[in-house]
Amino acid sequence: MLAQFGFGVFILTFLLSLFSVIAAVLGYFNGSDRWVEAARRSMLLIFPILTLGTLTLVILLVTGHYELEYIYSVTSNDMPLYLKITALWGGQAGSLVLWSWLMSAFASAVTLHKWERDRELLPWVIVVISVTLSFFLALTIFFENPFTRWWQTLGGDFILRMFAPTGAVPVFPPDGQGLNPVLRHPGMILHPPMLYLGFVAFVIPFAFAIAALVTGRSDDRWIRLTRRWTLVAWLFLSLGLVLGMWWAYNVLGWGGFWNWDPIEVAPLMPWLTGTAFLHSVMIQEKKGMFKQWNMLLIILTYSLVILGTFLARTGVLSSIHAFSQSSIGPVFFVFIGLTLIISIALLIYRWKDLKAEVEMSSWFSREALFLLNNLLFMGVLIICFWGVIFPLISELVTGQKITVGPPWYQRTNGPLFGSLMALMGIAPLSAWGRSTFKTIGRLLWKPSIPTVLALAAMIALGIRNWIALVGFTLVAFVIFVTLFEFWRGVHSRQKGRGENLFIAIWRLFGSNRRRYGGYFIHISMVVMAIGILGVELYQTTTQKLLATGDDLQLSGYTLRYDSLTQVPNADGSSLTSAVVSVFKGGQLLGKLHPQFATFPSGETATVVGIYSTLADDLYVVLIDWESISPAQAPFKVVHNPLVNWLWIGSLMFIIGILIAAGPEPDKEDLRSTRKLE
Amino acid sequence: MIMKKKVELLIFFTFIILALSLVPAISVPAQQPTPSPSDDEVNAIASQLFCPVCQNTPLDVCPTQACRQWRELIRQMLAEGKTAAEIKQYFVTYYGASVLSEPPRSGINWLIYIVPPVAFMTGVFLLFMAFRTWKKSATRPATAPNPINSRGAETGSCPAADDPYISRLEDELKKRK
Numbered sequence: 113m114l115a116q117f118g119f120g121v122f123i124l125t126f127l128l129s130l131f132s133v134i135a136a137v138l139g140y141f142n143g144s145d146r147w148v149e150a151a152r153r154s155m156l157l158i159f160p161i162l163t164l165g166t167l168t169l170v171i172l173l174v175t176g177h178y179e180l181e182y183i184y185s186v187t188s189n190d191m192p193l194y195l196k197i198t199a200l201w202g203g204q205a206g207s208l209v210l211w212s213w214l215m216s217a218f219a220s221a222v223t224l225h226k227w228e229r230d231r232e233l234l235p236w237v238i239v240v241i242s243v244t245l246s247f248f249l250a251l252t253i254f255f256e257n258p259f260t261r262w263w264q265t266l267g268g269d270f271i272l273r274m275f276a277p278t279g280a281v282p283v284f285p286p287d288g289q290g291l292n293p294v295l296r297h298p299g300m301i302l303h304p305p306m307l308y309l310g311f312v313a314f315v316i317p318f319a320f321a322i323a324a325l326v327t328g329r330s331d332d333r334w335i336r337l338t339r340r341w342t343l344v345a346w347l348f349l350s351l352g353l354v355l356g357m358w359w360a361y362n363v364l365g366w367g368g369f370w371n372w373d374p375i376e377v378a379p380l381m382p383w384l385t386g387t388a389f390l391h392s393v394m395i396q397e398k399k400g401m402f403k404q405w406n407m408l409l410i411i412l413t414y415s416l417v418i419l420g421t422f423l424a425r426t427g428v429l430s431s432i433h434a435f436s437q438s439s440i441g442p443v444f445f446v447f448i449g450l451t452l453i454i455s456i457a458l459l460i461y462r463w464k465d466l467k468a469e470v471e472m473s474s475w476f477s478r479e480a481l482f483l484l485n486n487l488l489f490m491g492v493l494i495i496c497f498w499g500v501i502f503p504l505i506s507e508l509v510t511g512q513k514i515t516v517g518p519p520w521y522q523r524t525n526g527p528l529f530g531s532l533m534a535l536m537g538i539a540p541l542s543a544w545g546r547s548t549f550k551t552i553g554r555l556l557w558k559p560s561i562p563t564v565l566a567l568a569a570m571i572a573l574g575i576r577n578w579i580a581l582v583g584f585t586l587v588a589f590v591i592f593v594t595l596f597e598f599w600r601g602v603h604s605r606q607k608g609r610g611e612n613l614f615i616a617i618w619r620l621f622g623s624n625r626r627r628y629g630g631y632f633i634h635i636s637m638v639v640m641a642i643g644i645l646g647v648e649l650y651q652t653t654t655q656k657l658l659a660t661g662d663d664l665q666l667s668g669y670t671l672r673y674d675s676l677t678q679v680p681n682a683d684g685s686s687l688t689s690a691v692v693s694v695f696k697g698g699q700l701l702g703k704l705h706p707q708f709a710t711f712p713s714g715e716t717a718t719v720v721g722i723y724s725t726l727a728d729d730l731y732v733v734l735i736d737w738e739s740i741s742p743a744q745a746p747f748k749v750v751h752n753p754l755v756n757w758l759w760i761g762s763l764m765f766i767i768g769i770l771i772a773a774g775p776e777p778d779k780e781d782l783r784s785t786r787k788l789e
Numbered sequence: 790m791i792m793k794k795k796v797e798l799l800i801f802f803t804f805i806i807l808a809l810s811l812v813p814a815i816s817v818p819a820q821q822p823t824p825s826p827s828d829d830e831v832n833a834i835a836s837q838l839f840c841p842v843c844q845n846t847p848l849d850v851c852p853t854q855a856c857r858q859w860r861e862l863i864r865q866m867l868a869e870g871k872t873a874a875e876i877k878q879y880f881v882t883y884y885g886a887s888v889l890s891e892p893p894r895s896g897i898n899w900l901i902y903i904v905p906p907v908a909f910m911t912g913v914f915l916l917f918m919a920f921r922t923w924k925k926s927a928t929r930p931a932t933a934p935n936p937i938n939s940r941g942a943e944t945g946s947c948p949a950a951d952d953p954y955i956s957r958l959e960d961e962l963k964k965r966k
Contacts, residue, residue: 365850471926475920487912487916494904495905498905505900506898510897512885512886513887515839515845515889516892519890520901654829656827737857
């Protein structure tokens with residue numbers, strides 16, 4: 113009964129969504145505000161109703177309705193409550209429900225405003241969001257229905273149907289299969305919602321862009337209206353990516369956090385175009401240039417968002433993450449194709465209206481460097497797109513599978529990432545319109561001194577790997593240039609206004625949140641780069657079967673195997689846990705407990721033991737695929753230098769976005785304050 | 790003389806016997822079990838290969854039973870004295886090119902290596918050419934003002950007014966000096 117109710121709710125929201133599309137189009141073409149208002153209200157209604165539908169599914173998950181196939185496949189009696197709730201996005205059908213629900217939340221948030229000042233944009237914003245929402249709701253209703261249940265036919269076969277087939281009787285399995293063990297981790301519980309939040313938030317600026325194209329508004333109003341949405345999208349997409357890396361590092365037991373798996377690259381692609389977009393919109397805002405390019409970037413971002421969901425959910429790339437295969441692939445493909453073609457056609461239609469006279473007075477002006485930034489991001493995008501798509505093309509042509517793995521990505525992307533870092537160091541010193549090599553050079557020498565000193569220190573410390581020397585020097589360069597920029601601003605306020613250091617810093621950031629938030633994000637990026645360089649260039653690893661009391665050495669650490677316990681858990685799984693002592697220079701640093709859980713299904717989930725410092729991680733895996741006994745156990749040990757700077761940089765990144773997304777001081781207010789002064 | 794010949798014959802046969810007795814001595818090490826290659830030696834090669842079954846999973850960390858056997862196969866081949874290249878080739882022959890972390894440089898696979906640099910360099914070239922045109926149009930107003938430039942000024946592209954924040958900041962810094 114509850115399942116039928118839930119399904120009915122989804123059909124209702126689907127109809128409401130379709131109504132929004134029709135009413136908005138009618139309202140636009142008839143010039144009727146009443147129709148547009150009806151569309152807006154219909155969109156507002158979708159969120160509470162869809163919340164009801166989603167809650168219904170959560171109740172079914174929590175109460176163990178295993179007669180429903182989805183509930184059966186992702187939950188089991190032994191799972192704790194929080195896992196039963198988060199199993200909502202543990203499988204394909206539930207993930208699509210989550211996507212729709214988040215989209216409806218954002219749609220409501222957008223349409224809460226009446227948009228009096230931008231009334232003309234509203235109908236088309238509603239159309240774009242509602243079409244996207246309708247598509248995902250249609251996937252749930254027609255292809256991946258989470259309310260489908262098990263039936264037994266007269267012939268004894270078990271089949272899946274929403275409603276009772278003739279003569280069939282319902283089946284009530286006493287227990288479910290349970291969630292895939294590797295997904296039972298905080299990183300993987302948070303990763304999908306964050307990623308999806310980022311995905312759906314990018315639909316909002318896209319919707320405004322399309323609305324601007326349809327209505328022929330060639331100004332940058334759509335960009336200003338959606339600036340914060342874009343930052344929110346970027347924040348969540350970045351968080352989703354980082355949480356995915358954190359999960360991979362702690363759960364997979366491979367020793368790394370990023371393996372250039374296509375499913376990792378898929379959500380990186382909209383992040384790349386989104387990042388390029390965040391930079392290039394500033395050229396349009398400041399100089400009124402490159403309007404077509406910004407449109408193209410947000411169109412690409414939207415298409416890559418849908419492509420990211422398509423690649424992850426349809427099993428088209430058979431990899432570790434693509435847990436399920438489904439019939440929705442072609443539908444997705446058609447939707448991506450249609451939306452892309454229509455969007456590009458609109459852009460071509462408005463091409464002339466968006467044309468603005470482009471003037472570049474210098475190769476070193478800020479707008480020129482932003483363009484270079486865009487070129488580099490597009491370069492990385494081409495590499496990622498080609499790396500993901502080419503194996504499919506190759507298989508199609510030759511019938512043979514190939515793998516495009518980490519060495520190819522690292523070698524191809526490396527120079528571009530390095531160039532982006534160099535650009536992060538130079539661009540903050542440039543000004544709009546008038547920077548030259550000379551003016552930048554004049555500002556550059558001060559931060560260059562500590563950078564050269566840092567390079568000398570690295571050489572003195574014995575670093576000889578040229579990639580490390582270039583990489584870490586660029587890190588130092590970006591940090592010193594950015595600090596120099598902070599210092600210039602703070603110094604100016606201290607002297608000019610007599611503010612103390614802390615107030616000067618506070619007000620400097622407040623005076624231009626976007627600029628200084630952005631600079632802070634630059635620092636966070638290179639701090640992350642420290643961790644990436646450390647692991648990529650200096651990771652060492654060893655594997656050994658150790659008898660009790662035996663030890664192994666790796667990168668100055670000694671690891672001794674002390675004992676092993678195997679205990680059954682209440683949920684039917686058994687936990688195998690080792691105790692190992694970590695020594696350095698003969699001194700005991702601590703004890704680690706690498707372990708793995710074995711589930712009744714035979715699946716295992718690894719819990720890595722990590723001895724962590726700011727300098728490095730000693731990462732110990734109790735190998736679950738080799739024979740194991742209390743007398744001797746196999747260990748894989750990885751030494752990851754500087755890896756924690758990746759996580760520190762990620763936290764700094766969030767702070768940076770919060771600074772940048774904060775309210776800008778009202779320009780009218782500023783003017784009146786200045787007049788009073 | 791005869792005595793000398795007998796001694797020479799004795800020495801000759803002694804060498805022959807010694808040589809023959811050495812044959813088994815030489816072949817013994819090949820027949821006896823060699824020390825088994827370590828996990829690290831096996832993983833050094835396995836980490837360069839991908840599991841033939843679970844796509845995108847490196848062979849050194851793949852937990853399946855099949856991969857465990859493949860790692861043992863690598864160990865065995867190493868013990869037989871096979872080189873890393875030979876072992877990789879064996880896997881390619883039996884399981885296809887997808888076991889390699891990069892496609893072999895042949896046929897259509899060349900596209901994976903060629904397309905990104907060509908596309909990027911095309912982007913660089915196009916941007917460079919466009920930039921030269923934009924730069925020319927930026928320098929024009931100084932010599933010959935035209936209506937297009939006055940339109941540019943309307944959109945706020947006058948360099949002096951470009952970045953009021955930077956101008957204010959620099960003015961304040963100058964005052965102090």
